[in-house]
Amino acid sequence: MHAHAANAQFLAEQLAQLDGIDRVLYAGVGGMISFYLNDQYDVNTFLQGLRVCSFAESLGGVESLVTVPDVQTHHDMPITNRRALGITPNLIRLSVGLEDQDNLLEDLQQAIAHAKKSED
Numbered sequence: 216m217h218a219h220a221a222n223a224q225f226l227a228e229q230l231a232q233l234d235g236i237d238r239v240l241y242a243g244v245g246g247m248i249s250f251y252l253n254d255q256y257d258v259n260t261f262l263q264g265l266r267v268c269s270f271a272e273s274l275g276g277v278e279s280l281v282t283v284p285d286v287q288t289h290h291d292m293p294i295t296n297r298r299a300l301g302i303t304p305n306l307i308r309l310s311v312g313l314e315d316q317d318n319l320l321e322d323l324q325q326a327i328a329h330a331k332k333s334e335d
Contacts, residue, residue: 219246222319223311229320235327237305246311247274251303256330258283258305264326267318274310279319282308 227241227248235256240249252258262270262281271280272287282288285304289297297303311319 216246218313219311220244222246222313222316223248225316226309226311226319226323230323233324233327235331248309248311250307250309252305252307252327252330254305255332256305256327257332258307258330261307261326261330264329265322266325267314267322268309268312268326274308276310277313279312279314280310284308 223241223246224243227239230236230248230250231239235253237251237253241247252261262283265281268279268281271282274280274282283304284302284306285297288308289300289302292302
């Protein structure tokens, strides 16, 4: 649990400084982070670019797992309710695992960079 929380704290601080991230939500305890990918970045491309973190239907393992609540866990909720709660298509939920924190950060950085939409 210590590594789970320490990795999450590290990633929350680092993600908040990255281009492509509009906002990071982290309670300061545990290993769950949510963040909003900027509209100039494609969520599907971000997910496909992940190499260490895995896209998953549910969270809670020793490995880092990512979900998109808008199309997964909260999809059955009426869209107006989702939006009122801040559940948008760009909201990413990350259950931080026990991998090396630098490897996790590098994975997220490269996936975000890869997801930038072209300006044509």
